[in-house]
Amino acid sequence: MERINNAIGGREVASNSGRVAAVYNPATGEQSAELGLSSAAEVAEAIAVAKAAFPEWRDTPPLKRARMMFKFKELLTANADRIARAISKEHGKTHDDALGEVARGIEVVEYACGIPSLLKGEFARNVGPAIDSYSDRQPLGVVAGITPFNFPAMVPLWMYPISVACGNTFILKPSERDPSAVMVVYELFKEAGFPDGVLNVVHGDKEAVDVLLTHPDVKAVSFVGSTPIAEYVYSTGTAHGKRVQALGGAKNHMIVMPDADMDQAADALMGAGYGSAGERCMAVSVAVPIGEKTADKLVEKLIPRVQALKIGPATDSDAEMGPVVTEQHKRKVLGYIDQGEKEGAELLVDGRGFSLQGYENGYFVGGTLFDRVTKDMTIYKEEIFGPVLSVVRASGYEEALSLINDHEYGNGTAIFTRDGDAARAFADRIEVGMVGINVPIPVPVAYFSFGGWKRSLFGDHSIYGPEGVRFNTRLKTVTTRWPAGIKEGAVYTFPSMD
Structure with missing residues (x-):
């Protein structure tokens, strides 16, 4: 050993x-x-x-x-x-x-x-x-x-x-x-x-x-x-x-505006929500589509993508997602899925039963997708740190903005839209340290700095x-002065540069 x-x-x-x-x-x-x-x-x-x-x-x-x-x-x-x-x-x-x-x-x-x-x-x-x-x-x-x-x-x-x-x-x-x-x-x-x-x-x-x-x-x-x-x-x-x-920690939201390209938004959510099995502090764990029509379109795009996730060990070059880090953490993530279902969220894709032939003892959790999650649910309030994406439907932009600003975490966030005014207003008003405009994981490059707000x-x-x-x-x-520039006599007043 x-x-x-x-x-x-x-x-x-x-x-x-x-x-x-x-x-x-x-x-x-x-x-x-x-x-x-x-x-x-x-x-x-x-x-x-x-x-x-x-x-x-x-x-x-x-x-x-x-x-x-x-x-x-x-x-x-x-x-x-x-x-x-x-x-x-x-x-x-x-x-x-x-x-x-x-x-x-x-x-x-x-x-x-x-x-x-x-x-x-x-x-x-x-x-x-x-x-x-x-x-x-x-x-x-x-x-x-x-x-x-x-x-x-x-x-x-x-x-x-x-x-x-x-x-x-x-x-x-x-x-x-x-x-x-x-x-x-x-x-x-x-x-x-x-x-x-x-x-x-x-x-x-x-x-x-x-x-x-x-x-x-x-x-x-x-x-x-x-x-x-x-x-x-x-x-x-x-x-x-x-x-x-x-x-x-973090609870990163991604707003999807009605004018967004739904395929681009869905692809972004897949990579940001399920990459590294969701074990990233910059992972997007909450999708916030604006309006019922937008939400329905987005969910329709997400379901087959989540179901088709290629899950496997790192030795599999085709794998898109691997296991979570420990058996204990696997149990924790599965517990959150149980809790989400218990509290009334609509479980669209259930990752609890995933098993990989030849790797039955591995710590794998399948991609999981919840819809109609509300802000009072545990899976919304707490950081899951696993391959679980929650869809929280917002009736309008202001409601979506308030969701993010009211959350205790303020690490990263994103908005997907073609509307420059909406994007600019979002960047100005959002109370989060790192913001992406059509960028799902806005980790700053090395010559900027990485850090969130709030907790x-x-x-x-x-x-x-x-x-x-x-x-x-x-x-x-x-502050320096050499003898040639020093006047004779002590000065008792607070020093000035006059």
Whole structure:
């Protein structure tokens, strides 16, 4: 049985805590590896290593850091297929979907390659008599990242490349469910020439997380996961004086206007609702057609598409959707389908009985489609994180807008329409952080930033892009005057630049 260990100070380090977690292949239900769970002392050791590596790394010129990042990007590109296979083996998503995940992670690494320009401050001459002023963005120290199972390669790459490019050292605590992709990427990070201790990986559970949230030498924490955990991470980390960005859950709606192309809208909902088995925080889980005629047309298009979904393991090149990540999560998703039916939603396509020959022990759930879902139903209010799409019929545009704005989550949303006025008004009025106009999954490119509103993001900074640089640095402003410009005598009034 393969044993997955920590990586601290450039070395593979086996945990001696005596606690382990099993890692499974979700397509077969078979255990594929064993993961050592770090003790509090082992996490503290990693923090100490990162702290010791920080001064030299902080003083490394940004151009030199960028050259290592360029090498890292080249290695990631060359090994994308290998990383994708590691993702699929433990997460279950199709190989093409995993390749897409790796590509979006590489984009952020590419953005981090521009760190010499991104860290440039501002300079103003003669802000006062013989007085100059300049600003500088400086690294924080040791930064920690806690990442989810649904994007085991991409989300870590959204965090630590920018953080270390800014001059910080980093502790990564990945998900226990699919840790192998992280370790493949770590090997490439080392091969790119980064010094030992700049990036460290500790595997663990809540015990490890709590050390990262409370240890005084960790200056900032980045988190992606469910809203209850995000809220805990934010409140605990900030209570201990840390800068925290905690990205939480979502319930993403897609409005379909009467003028939309129904085939395009249906295809968009299929990919956004069922891709990666719905295990995406940007998945569209609620379709909101405007008017009964629009709803009837949309549902008519969706039913045969959902029924025809090609579901299988990642080794099947024709598969459009794989299993969910664990047996426990499968039971949770099936429970939501049970609840939706119990509360009166119209179940048009039922994925509960799906079974794949040869993979009967895999964690597969068939594509599921509900119609006539109402906002008081559990399947509408809560994030299911599975291949379940709900159709909520709205009588008009204002009702649809209110549905989205009244929901506790505000991660992503979309509208499908040919009407430019409706699209522009939607983008202006919607209370959601990421908006798509005829784009179902509006994940920003790497040189913008990713983040929701309301209970989808705790903290003031979105992840990656310009906001990522701001989160991983702090501003210092220096005002200078040399002796020749200093007047004699003490000044007791508050300083001005007159």
